[in-house]
Amino acid sequence: MLIGELAERTGVPARLLRYYEEQGLLTPARAANGYRDYGEPLVDRVGQIRGLLDAGLPTRIIRQILPCLDGPREIMFPDATPEMIATLERERDAIDARVRCLTRNRDAITDYLAALRTRA
Amino acid sequence: MLIGELAERTGVPARLLRYYEEQGLLTPARAANGYRDYGEPLVDRVGQIRGLLDAGLPTRIIRQILPCLDGPREIMFPDATPEMIATLERERDAIDARVRCLTRNRDAITDYLAALRTRA
C-alpha cells in the first residue's frame, strides 16, 4: 500500500509516516520507482506508535521497545545483551510509573465528576 | 519556602517552577521583596505535575484537571459549567486510553523479558 492510503487508514499524516521511518520506527519496502510500499501489518504498527507517542514516550524509547511488541512468540534475540535487557527493564518500570500516575489521576477525575453529579 | 528549597526538595529546576507558574499550574505567594513563597503542599503538587508531564500531558490539560486532584472533598465548584464537565470527561477518557495503551505495552515488554529469561 502507498503512503497516502496508509495515512488515510491510520489518520496519521504522510509527513509523520516519513518522519517515523527516519526515526527507525517503520521500515517500508520500496517499489522500483522509489515509492514506499507498506504492508498490512504496518497499519497496527502505526497505531501502536501513535499510542506510545501520545502517552509521552519519545521515538528513541519506542524504537527500543518495538521489537518486543510483536508478541514474544517470534522473538529474534539478536544476542540480547545484558545492557539491552537492563534498558528494557528500566523502560518497563518507567512505563509502569506512568501507568500508576495516570491511573491515580484518572480515578481522581472520576471521583470529582461523581461528586459534582451528586450535588447537581 | 523559597524557590531554591522547593527545587532541591522536588528535584525540579527552579527554571521549571517559574515556567509552571507562568503556565498557571502553580501560584506561590509573594514576599514583600518579590521572592516567591511556596507552601508545604506545593511539594506534592509539583510531584503531581511532574508525573503528568512525564506521562505526556501538556500543561494546558494539566491546568484543567488540577482542580480535581486535591480530592473531591474540598470541591469548590465555581459554577461547574456543562462544558467544563464535558471537557473533564473527555480528558479522563483520553487518559484512560493512555493507561490502556501503556499497560498493554508494559505487559508486552514483561512477557518479552520473561521469554528471554526462559531461553537463557
Next chain:
DNA sequence: TCAAACCTTGACATCAATGTGAGGGCAACG
C-alpha cells in the same frame, strides 16, 4: 562594608514532534 549566594525578569538556545512548502518525478486518464 564587601562578597557570596540567593532571588528577580527577560532574552535567546535547544530538542523532539509536527506543519508546510518548494521543486521535481511518475502514473493514470482525458
Next chain:
DNA sequence: CGTTGCCCTCACATTGATGTCAAGGTTTGA
C-alpha cells in the same frame, strides 16, 4: 499529449518543555 494527483527529497517554520545566560536587586555572614 497535457493535466491531475500521487509520490519523492529537502529545507525551513512552529510549538512545548527545557537549558542557559545576562543584568540587576536582596540577604547573609565574614
